[in-house]
Amino acid sequence: MTNRDDELNEAIRALGQLFLAKLPAKLSEIESATQRFQNAPDDRENFALLHRSLHTMAGSAGTFGFPEMGAQARTLEMQLKAYVSGEVWNEDTVKAFCQQVTDYLNFAESQMSAASSAVKLDSIVLNEPVESKEKKLIYLVNSSGEVSDEIVQQLEQFTFLVQHIEHLQDLEPALQTQIPNVLIIDTDFDSVYLAGSNEVQRLSEAGFALPPTIFISDTNSFASRLHAVRAGGQAFLLKPVDFLVLTERIEEILARDYPRLYRVMIIDDDVELAQYYSEILKGVGMLTEVLNDPELVLEQMASFRPELILMDVYMPNCDGVELSKVIRQDPSYLDIPIIFLSSENDLRKQIAAVKVGADDFLSKPISPELLISSLSSRADRYRALRSLVMRDGLTGLYNHTAIKEDLIAKVSSATRDVTSVSVAMLDLDDFKKVNDTYGHQIGDQVLRTLSHLLRQRLRKSDVVGRYGGEEFVVIFPNTTADIARQVLEKIRVAFNKIMHVSGQGEFSVGFSAGVADSRQTMNPDDLLLIADAALYRAKHSGKNQVLEGN
Incomplete structure (x- = not known):
């Protein structure tokens, strides 16, 4: 059982003890309302109170370890509901019902005494994964060459730890040593048809606990894809590998393991x-x-x-x-x-x-x-x-309206909690030249790459939006501008190292950014203006840098 399980069970035990402590008062309330009901059955305010008290007991007693107490309360509640709904009760019927409530109260008191100070709640074990700050380990099983080296280099910019396995027979001992978070393997390893997927299937049948597997292949055939599925593959990508698509698939796979913060x-x-x-x-x-x-x-x-x-x-x-x-x-x-x-x-x-x-x-x-x-x-x-x-269709980030709404909410929250919220405005450098030289399709790829890198490198609590064109906004809750600038500086360096592929060759792109925080102003519009002014200074003093607003 994890520390988180222990904390949850301790909280539940404490709530159960609180339920026990308040139970005498709740039973006394039911007893008083029952006596008034017997003396004045037409008192609508009183029987509404009695009905609500029984309803509450029916819902809470079973939850806190007293299922029979809850079931009997529900039976009484249903009887009283029939009276409320217009069923005619004479004096004897009212008296009989009140006696049932009295019997119930005696039973509940005996249950309460038997429980003493121990709350009868089963431990609840919730084995959800806790997000690790460590880099995610990826095995790349592919013969050596420039393409493999390039895959390793690109994935490392997205904070993955990549181990390149160049010989198929080395995969088994590597898995015996450590199971990676994701396995990427060539379906036709060393140009041998289905060699990679056959090896994965063999290891699976041998009882190895294989990680989620992504197959890469030169062959776009139904047979290759079907074999990959039968080998347990969760994705199938064609060579040359689109690095952005590859990282997106990896992130989708890893995201399945984490709780969604609804x-x-x-x-x-x-x-x-x-x-x-x-x-x-x-x-x-x-x-x-x-x-x-x-x-x-x-x-x-x-x-x-x-x-x-x-x-x-x-x-x-x-x-x-x-x-x-x-x-x-x-x-x-x-x-x-x-x-x-x-x-x-x-x-x-x-x-x-x-x-x-x-x-x-x-x-x-x-x-x-x-x-x-x-x-x-x-x-x-x-x-x-x-x-x-609320999302931008190309990048999947918040759109202009949504990111502004979120900023308003974050600033409001920071005001109440007396904390700082930072906002950054980012703009790709010389993006018009990228579109003119390599085409808008490649330009869109650059936008998607930056958006994906931002999502991957930032905290779950940080919010990213596409403000328009090649401009992005990032909101950092509980963060000062100097810390936000340091985070963005690391992302800027990583993004600058990513090589984008086009028909005219490879190229890299930089971005400039301006950062401000709520210590300067609590007005969301003014906060954006300060960040935008810092971005303007970054653009006109050399580009490819992150500056704080004045």
């Missing part, structure tokens, strides 16, 4: 339960914001910008159905997935919730695995759809 807002008046779900989601790398007061939802959404909302149906003052309508009134929130999580199991209620704008309905208690899977699939779909609107 932003999830949890809205529930049950504080401990909301915090429990938050800990589960944070345990797999999601970013969460817990909200216990529905009235603050619009304010919190504006600052947190969630990619998914998880909310309970029953809350005081404003229920989940009403809250979803409030959220949907804002056009900018029409596409954010809303998932109801509730102990409500009435199909009609669930359908009604979906009709007013919810995207799914999950039942409490829910297993961590199902919760994570359900939310991940919805958030992933939302992110993919948003990308179509």
Whole structure:
């Protein structure tokens, strides 16, 4: 079990103990509401309180290790719901129901006593990979030559550690020594048809734990591609290898191993339960914001910008159905997935919730695995759809509008947290000459290469956008301008070493950049102007350099 697993389980145990500590007060609330219900069955405010208390217990007790307590509460909740919905109860029926609640309270108290100070929660092991700061190891299995040397040189500019294996028989002992993050191998090693893919297939059948494999080949045939698939290949690239496509494939493969940092807002008046779900989601790398007061939802959404909302149906003052309508009134929130999580199991209620704008309905208690899977699939779909609107079609980076919106949000966040945010403006040097000399297709390749290098070299929290033409913007949260300049300087040197291939030969390109930070101004537009002025100075004092704004 990892340290992260230990931290998660410790947080869950603490929440379970908090649930136990508050349980007497919750049971006392149910007892008082039940007595008032028996004396005044027509008191709508009171039976709404009783229903909500039973509903909360039905959802939270099972989550915190008391499944029978939760199941019995759900049964009582369903009976009371029938009364609320218009079922006629006479005095004896009301009395019988209140006796069932009393029996339930006695059972719950016995369960609480038996639990003592130990919370009956199973350990949750979430073996998600933690991003490593080390360079990713790549085996390149290809006969020696200038092409192999070039592949090694280009990949190393993208911070990969490349080990070149020049003889096919050396692959097995290399794998016995260390498994790389990615294996790149020539399908027809040393011009022997399918020699490379046959060797990979042999090693797989021999029980080797092979890494994700990319095949490169001179032969663009269905047979070669099919054989590569059967050997476990995850990509197939033709020679001469397009280095940008190769690095993009490697990044796509490596990205599958990391948690996707979805932003999830949890809205529930049950504080401990909301915090429990938050800990589960944070345990797999999601970013969460817990909200216990529905009235603050619009304010919190504006600052947190969630990619998914998880909310309970029953809350005081404003229920989940009403809250979803409030959220949907804002056009900018029409596409954010809303998932109801509730102990409500009435199909009609669930359908009604979906009709007013919810995207799914999950039942409490829910297993961590199902919760994570359900939310991940919805958030992933939302992110993919948003990308179509917010991303530049050529580079895949944020477009002009999206990067400016993100800068506004980052500056606002920095103001609240009293931290610094930096912004940089980059511009490719002599890019018109590149297009005029080598053609716009090669120019597009240069743009894609820089965008890919920026994404690969920067932190996950940094944001990159194509501002227009050959101009880019980078936002560095919690970073001062001098640190941002040092980061960009390293990227500038690496980019300058990358050789771009064209029909007229190879060439390299540089870029100039200007950097500013929020210590100079908290106005996003002014921050861009300062960075742009620094970029102008960099361009007119020699190019291919990074300067800080004044």
